[in-house]
Amino acid sequence: MILREIEDNLQTLWTNKKSREEFLAGKLQLFKNSQEPDPKAISLYAELMMIGQMNLMESIYPACQRIIPDFESHVYKYMEECPPNHFNLNRAARGFSTYLSNNCPSLLKKYPFLPELADYEWVELEVMEADVEWPLHEPVVLNDPALFSVYKPVLNPTMQLRNYKYPISEIVDKLIDSSDTESDSNSDKETQKLVKSVKKKAVTLAIFREPESHGVKFLELGEITRFAIEQILANAPTYQELLVSTIQAFSKRKPDQIVIELLDIFPKLEEHRLILGSIR
């Protein structure tokens, strides 16, 4: 048997539950009789891999773990369905939200927000680890109208925008609160109560990392702020261009109200470090 076949066969036995069970029951023969690997060792390697998979998924998806009954079996099914394809271990967890959407209809019926919750937990890690160049910027106080046509806002380069149908930040906060304060059994009851009370509510979140503390922030955006952020992302406008395009986009609203709202928002976003500063 050549090396390629050996690796293929071992991979099958270690990572495919059905094949492994057949092999252990003597119903599947992938090697010559005299070369058959020790069944105990096949099981041991499979168990060691599953421990690693479970540790990984628990660390990235603690909120999902609290909600999904039999989280462990879903982890193994997910790993079989979406085998890791990157050398970075964390990336093995990347497709869990899609897996839940595509493979778990009964879970989704009970917990329709689950794919969004998984995405929320994944994106936190992605933003936390993002390798970015922090762009040049200066802390400009916009106290002179002339500055508006010269300076452009600089966005935090780690930012990702998400449009969710459910108030995911609130769900996560409540889940964490209930697990912090309750005993296990009470906590499970609280989780079920919480899950039943979740109602649809569309939210847009900006998720980004503070450059100094490296902490990840989830900021809920109103529609004007969301529009402004999308404009900055797409066109890198000056403050003046941004004001004009926002007024045009929200033509049913009074222009002076939009201007006042934006002038109020810019320093707040800078304080949050979603906007880092300005650049000419």
Added chain:
Amino acid sequence: MSSNFIQDSKTLPLLGVGLGLRRELADETFANRNKIDWLEIVPENYMNLGGAIRERLDRARQKFPLVTHGVSLSIGSTDELSSEYVGGMKRFLDLIDAPWWSDHLCFSSVNGSYMHDLLPLPHSKEAVEHVAKRIKQAQTQVGRPFLLENISYYMNVPETAMSEWQFLSEVVEKADCGILLDVNNIYVNSVNHGFDPYLFIDNIPLERVVQIHLAGHGKRDEVIIDTHGNAVIEPVFELLQYVLERSCVKAVMLERDQNYPDFDDILAELARIRSIAKSAQPALNMVA
């Protein structure tokens, strides 16, 4: 790079007694620079990553000499070498200016899937040829000396036709690379597979050993598992002494990856390693 690893390795820097950099131990590690000569990092945990991870790497670079110890090169895989991985490794090693880099004599991926474990190869002529060829390829692409580590393994893979030490020796001779000798892995395998660990050491080219690993292990049913989650046991320290008395290594290092004890216990283990190094190879005693 010249084709004579043994000749070239004489010019590699002497690093002394080091520790694996782990997130959970990072602050205490940095605070004990006077007791730790150098750090080993797992490159997959740092390559192309920013934020607190990059900050930790930068702090480590400022304070310590660094070398990498990878887990995903998958040198024994029958897949193509990952150009993303090898290219990323080259850039990363350039960034930290590591004097050498290392990975394991195993495969960890096949058919494009990573199993994220160190999986045993058959100890066969075919595997020797295959792995040696890939080491040469990787070493050429990266442009820095490569060390291959002996793994702990829990099964004999089909088509195995030689001992583990013969397999390791033939691979490193054919590839012309160095050895990262893990004395805990020798111990674990000697118990699980019933051989004399000293026979292993006596039958490998010790002149190729550049670095040594020590770690603790655990037990699962009847098998000893290389967990890096317990204190180093006496027979493993004895193997270290035995190797050091017969070789001229550049670095010795303690691996601790889980079940973390008080940091003073880790410092005590490093002090023990240092005292063995001091008696067997005085030059290795860098900071004391």
